[in-house]
Amino acid sequence: MHHGHAVELHALMWAAGWIVAVMMLFAAGVRLPLATGLGAIGSRLYAAGCVLAALGVWVLANVALHLNDTHIDVTREKVYTPSATAMAVVDELRTPVNITYFYRSDDPVGQRARNILEVMGRRNPMLTVLTVDPDKQPELARREGVRLYNAAIVEAAGRRVLIQGTDEAEIAIGIQRVLRTRSLTVCFLEGHGEFSMDGFEFHTHLEGVSDHSHGEASSQVIETAGHGVGRLRRVLEAQGYVTRKLVLATSGAVPSDCTIVLVANPRTTFLPAESAALQSYLAGGGSALFMLDLGFVPEAGLAKLLSDLGVQLEQQVVVDPLSHYHRDAEMVAVTGYDQHPITRTLSLTFFPGIRPLTLTKPAPGVEVTPILQSSRDSYARPVSAAEARSTEGASARAAQVADVRPRVLGIAAEGTLAPGTSPFRAVVIGDGDFASNSFLPYMSNSDLMVAAVRWLAHEERGTAVRTRIPVPPMILLTAAQSRWIFIVIVILLPLTVIGIGGVVWWMRR
Incomplete structure (x- = not known):
């Protein structure tokens, strides 16, 4: 039994014991005889003994109840109950x-x-x-x-x-x-057009936008401050992590105080020396989170490192006609997860324009676990020009795509990259937009990021506490949820009212 449930049961048992003690006092007061035939002195001693016994039971019951207090919150919203x-x-x-x-x-x-x-x-x-x-x-x-x-x-x-x-x-x-007995530092990699950790603004996508690569400007996107991960930085700082920038091109190596290296959607290719620095960092027991969107092409050294981690990046976009948001089949929604400490408490995450990951044979000593997958009806297609990437076009071509199957969208890898080296941890996800200021606060996207960082920092055994992120009021629904709401409200509810009216009319004829 969970410790919290055991504590609650223990407290309720003491409360039940108090009720039993009070009922016993009441029963004794009703049943004990008033006349004892013991004489004047005996009757006084008898009455005094009854009073003392009742006071003793009453005091002991109340002391026991006070020492084992039970919290009862009768408010509907449980305002006075901790989460x-x-x-x-x-x-x-x-x-x-x-x-x-x-x-x-x-x-x-x-x-x-x-x-x-x-x-x-x-x-x-x-x-x-x-x-x-x-x-x-x-x-x-x-x-x-x-x-x-x-x-x-x-x-x-x-x-x-x-x-x-x-x-x-x-x-x-x-x-x-x-x-915590040690300082945990998340180093945000910069120098390749990554999302800035300093960004405080966010922008909003309008419905019908299917280009999530953010390469060429689209007239259907509201132009404000660009994508950033400032919200993610603040969430991690609220969790007690220290955050800092890391520019490998100038530092030459990952500093020893970096607990986690976070790569948030780079746009330009790494230098070979930078890829070698990341490889040395992981071989030395480091932890890294790679969010690599469609616009990024890895150089040979980084591609080899990713292959050692058990994945290969595909220059394709995942289209999921079954599980997505509204009319945008490229905004893949994930509702089921493979068993892993990162996905233990996730419910629903979504990824705007995510690339699939092909599983490869990892380096000896490396264990790979897929943690994110699209639905059974999903397929992948090569990335084309922005004007050709409309949702309607993708839906029309879906029937012509033969390779329809779930696609791996993210993996977690751990182990050693070479004999005698320290164990590392790494997470690779084929999208970075989901963690940006625009999409992080919604559904379980922030929970996924916090859970991944906690696992990379070897803190997955503890309870992950959600950090509240202020967002404009809005409701996000998958395509299936929107369809069922439409069927129930627009079709079934009016038909039910009409049917009831018809029955009433027939009974009154």
């Missing part, structure tokens, strides 16, 4: 953690955060929670150096992290951050 992931982080604690939370007692949001943290503190004895109103205890706030409301100081093993906010997910991430 499941936050509770999972608390359940995993094996090291003492202290949280001091500063809030304003007349602030409803701060009061909710206080209640949430107190529930989390009762969940695991390894977590100690102290809530403080700086207006009532200013000396403690001054001693801790806190001058803000709704701020938490998370401490463990001499390390401390300051969290500003009222979201228990941020507190849970703070717990994970303070328990």
Whole structure:
């Protein structure tokens, strides 16, 4: 049984025991005789004994219930209940953690955060929670150096992290951050037209756009600040990772402090020395995430490295008539995943204009696992000019394509590249747009990126806490979901009303 469920069952059993004790007192009070025939002194001793026994049972029952408190949230939205992931982080604690939370007692949001943290503190004895109103205890706030409301100081093993906010997910991430014994750095590779890690803007695609290569400008795309991965950088920083830029052309080698090298959609070919540096980095036990879109052509050294990792890039685009968004069959939606720590909690991801990966025989000692695949009705076709890449044209040619089968879209590889070398980890995905500012916040795209980075950093055993990304309100649906909504609302619902009306008319004839 899961530890969290065992804790809840344990607390409910104590609550049930308290109810049983109270019912026993009530039954004893009803059934015990008032006249005992023991005389005046005996009757007084009898009455005093009954009172003392009842008080003893009542005190012990309430002390037991207090020591095993049960949290009951009767609100429909479970406003005062911590999220499941936050509770999972608390359940995993094996090291003492202290949280001091500063809030304003007349602030409803701060009061909710206080209640949430107190529930989390009762969940695991390894977590100690102290809530403080700086207006009532200013000396403690001054001693801790806190001058803000709704701020938490998370401490463990001499390390401390300051969290500003009222979201228990941020507190849970703070717990994970303070328990790390090493600094984890994600190095964003630059110098080949990659997505910039500094970009804060995003742009929006209009419906009907089928060119996701972002090569030639399209009149159907809103022109704003270009694609970037600034949102991804901020998500990783919220998870406690350090981020920095890496230019291999000038550094010559991957620095030793780079825990992960992230290659976000390069557009120009690498230099042979850069490919050799990446190969040496992985051979030395490094971790890398390659997102290689259609516009990228690897040079011989990088192609050899990818082949050692078990994949070959195809200059094709995947078309999926069965699982895609709205009318764009090149915006492949993935709803099923191969078993792997990265895909453990994923539900639905989508990839605008993704290339297929051909599995090859990896280097000895390397284990390859496909983690992303298109549906059974998908096929791939060579990339052509932008004007020829319309959705309608692709749909018309689908029947003429004989090689219809699932395509591998992403793999995870681990092992050693040569005997005696350190074990490495790598992830290769045939698209970079899905992690850009435009598409990262939607569905499970951000979950995929965080899960991949956590696996590359050897943190997959812990609970992944989702970082909230503010986005404009919108609903994204697959083609099948849109079709079923249309059938139910536009066809079945009116027909049902007409049918009911007809039955009522027939009964009243």
